[in-house]
Amino acid sequence: NKEMSDAMRAMIKWCNDQGGINGRQVVGKYYDAAIMNVSNVMTEACSQVFMLVGEGWSLDSAQEKVRVGCNLAAVPTYTVSPQFANGPMMVQPSPNPADYYGAANAFIFAEEYPEAVKKAATMYANYAATQDSTEKAVIAYKQAGWTFLPCEQVYNIGGESNWTPFVQRLKDCGAEVVYFSGSPNPNFQNVLDAAKAIGYSPMWMLEANFYDSNFAKWNTSGNGDNVYVRMTYYPFDQADKIPAVAKYLEIMKADNATTGLLSAQATAAFLLWAQGVKACGSNLTSDCVIGELKKVTSYDAGGLQSATNPGANIPGDCGLIVKLTGTKYEQVLPATIGKQACDPKYLIKLTGPVVDRAKLDSNRISQAGQ
Numbered sequence: 122n123k124e125m126s127d128a129m130r131a132m133i134k135w136c137n138d139q140g141g142i143n144g145r146q147v148v149g150k151y152y153d154a155a156i157m158n159v160s161n162v163m164t165e166a167c168s169q170v171f172m173l174v175g176e177g178w179s180l181d182s183a184q185e186k187v188r189v190g191c192n193l194a195a196v197p198t199y200t201v202s203p204q205f206a207n208g209p210m211m212v213q214p215s216p217n218p219a220d221y222y223g224a225a226n227a228f229i230f231a232e233e234y235p236e237a238v239k240k241a242a243t244m245y246a247n248y249a250a251t252q253d254s255t256e257k258a259v260i261a262y263k264q265a266g267w268t269f270l271p272c273e274q275v276y277n278i279g280g281e282s283n284w285t286p287f288v289q290r291l292k293d294c295g296a297e298v299v300y301f302s303g304s305p306n307p308n309f310q311n312v313l314d315a316a317k318a319i320g321y322s323p324m325w326m327l328e329a330n331f332y333d334s335n336f337a338k339w340n341t342s343g344n345g346d347n348v349y350v351r352m353t354y355y356p357f358d359q360a361d362k363i364p365a366v367a368k369y370l371e372i373m374k375a376d377n378a379t380t381g382l383l384s385a386q387a388t389a390a391f392l393l394w395a396q397g398v399k400a401c402g403s404n405l406t407s408d409c410v411i412g413e414l415k416k417v418t419s420y421d422a423g424g425l426q427s428a429t430n431p432g433a434n435i436p437g438d439c440g441l442i443v444k445l446t447g448t449k450y451e452q453v454l455p456a457t458i459g460k461q462a463c464d465p466k467y468l469i470k471l472t473g474p475v476v477d478r479a480k481l482d483s484n485r486i487s488q489a490g491q
Contacts (some may be wrong), residue, residue, distance in 0.1 A: 122177065125198050126151050127378035128387035136391075137371045142398045145405075149267075152176070159183040167191035172407050174394045175387040179250050181205040182489075194407035196394040196414065198387040201250040202257055202461040204481030207434065207487040210407070212397075212414040214389035214422060215353065216429055216436045217309040219479035219487065221487055222257050225440025225467040226351035227265035229454045230326065234298070237324060238267040242296035244287065244303075244312070246278040251302040254328065258300055261469040270294050284315035292321040300326045303318065305336035313344040329354065337448045339389055348445040354385050354426045355459070356443055357453055362459035365424030389422035393431060427461045439463035 133147045133180040141147055150170055152162045156179060163184040166173060173195035178184065182202035188195065189209060196213065200206035203219035231238045241262070245255040259269055272294035274287045281287070291299060303309055309331070316322065324347050331350045357380060358467070360367040369388055373380050396417070398408035414431060422430045427439035439461040442454040455462045 122383055124381045124384040125175055125177060125387040126380045127376070128373065128384040131372050131376035131378040132175075132388055132391040134318055134376055136395065142395055143402060145398075147148040152259060152443070154178045158320070162317070163187040163193070167193055171196065172394065172410065175390045177201075177383065177387075179248075185374050192407070194244060194411050196390050196397070196410075197384060198390050201253070201389065203253070203475075203487050204482075204489050205358070205487075207479055207481055207485055209486050210411055212393070212411060212417075212431045214393045214420060214429065214431055215386055216431060216434045218434050218436075218485065219253075219257075220312055220471050220476050220481060220485065221435050222261040222469045222471055223353065223436035223438060223440060223467060224265055224469050225353075225438065225462050225464070226326070226349075226442050226454075227258075227262040227267060228464070229440070229462045230442060231266040231299075232350065233454060234324070235266070237297040238262075238265075240270060240295055240297040241267050241326075242270050242272050242274070242277065242291055242294060242299050244274040244291070244299055244301045246303050249273050251278070255300065255302045256473075256475040257471060258302075259472075260471050260475070262300070264469055265299075270296055272296065272471070275321040276303075276308065278303075284311050285319060288316040289319055290313060291323065292316075292319060296323055298324045298326055302328065302446075303330050305333050306339070310336070310339055310345075311350075313463065315340075317342070317344045324349060326351065329382045330444065332356070332450060334379075334381055335443060337450060340445055340448055343447065345445050346447070347454070350443050350445070350450065352382075352441050352443055353429070353439060354382060354389075354422075354462070355461075356441075356450055358450070359452070359459050363424060365422065368423070370424060385422075385425055389425055392422050393417070393420060427463070436467040437463075438465050440467065458480055 154162045182204040185204045194210040245251040356361045362397040399414040400413040401409040417432045419428045429437040441461045443450040444453045
């Protein structure tokens with residue numbers, strides 16, 4: 122992903138320009154798994170790198186036997202499968218475990234639109250990553266008062282020749298809010314165009330990967346004006362209020378790096394990893410780094426995101442929602458710009474098949490990929 126690799130290059134340069142970490146210069150090596158080549162790439166990385174930092178692959182379950190087999194520790198940008206999201210030798214800045222879910226967005230959206238959330242539906246790809254994320258969202262959203270209609274739509278991850286039947290079924294079902302899981306371009310753009318063509322305009326609740334500048338630029342037609350995105354990172358237009366966002370944008374601009382949500386998460390991953398490396402001093406091993414990071418119980422990447430608990434692999438209990446209007450995202454919930462809604466009840470402990478499939482042991486480490 123260009124956003125993530127750009128961010129890592131920029132952060133490595135920024136770090137090295139200040140003398141590196143404990144006097145050591147950081148050297149980055151970059152891999153492209155091309156979706157399906159995760160195992161091959163991981164085999165290469167096993168013999169070439171000290172640790173994985175800032176990576177993210179949609180089929181990360183395919184890497185785990187190789188990664189664990191060669192004892193390659195990771196501080197990823199994001200995780201997808203429970204095998205990696207609850208994997209050993211892994212600490213992430215924005216935890217996405219199989220058994221917990223940060224549902225601040227679901228609660229604050231339900232408070233704002235209490236009737237609409239009683240007529241919700243889901244639409245996701247026939248792909249393990251989107252299926253798991255949707256299943257987790259449904260469990261959590263129900264605890265926030267959402268009701269899902271029996272008209273879920275499952276589309277081909279490679280796209281559809283005709284999206285009209287999908288949105289027509291959602292319209293006929295009476296869905297007023299649709300949780301969509303997938304990618305902005307081209308699938309969701311095509312969904313929005315098809316919905317517009319039949320006069321269907323539900324509210325769309327989306328994951329943070331839809332906070333994407335290219336997707337925003339696409340929305341000149343206004344077909345995406347009912348798009349809402351859940352966030353735990355602060356939006357970039359709040360740089361005047363959030364110093365960490367201003368600094369992040371400054372570092373990215375200095376290296377002509379692409380900005381976006383995944384870029385910000387990669388930045389958070391690098392900073393978390395650097396914190397562990399610095400703490401290890403001269404005793405620098407990957408075991409030491411992971412051991413130090415396991416002690417980190419509150420982490421906000423210097424203010425880029427609301428606090429999470431990386432050491433325990435538990436997400437935070439805060440969040441905000443941005444809405445796309447024209448080609449700009451704007452925070453709509455909570456109403457106070459630069460603030461996130463926080464409440465312990467927003468952190469949901471998940472149960473059910475999606476957790477069972479993870480085969481978590483007593484330490485919440487997944488045995489599914491072993």
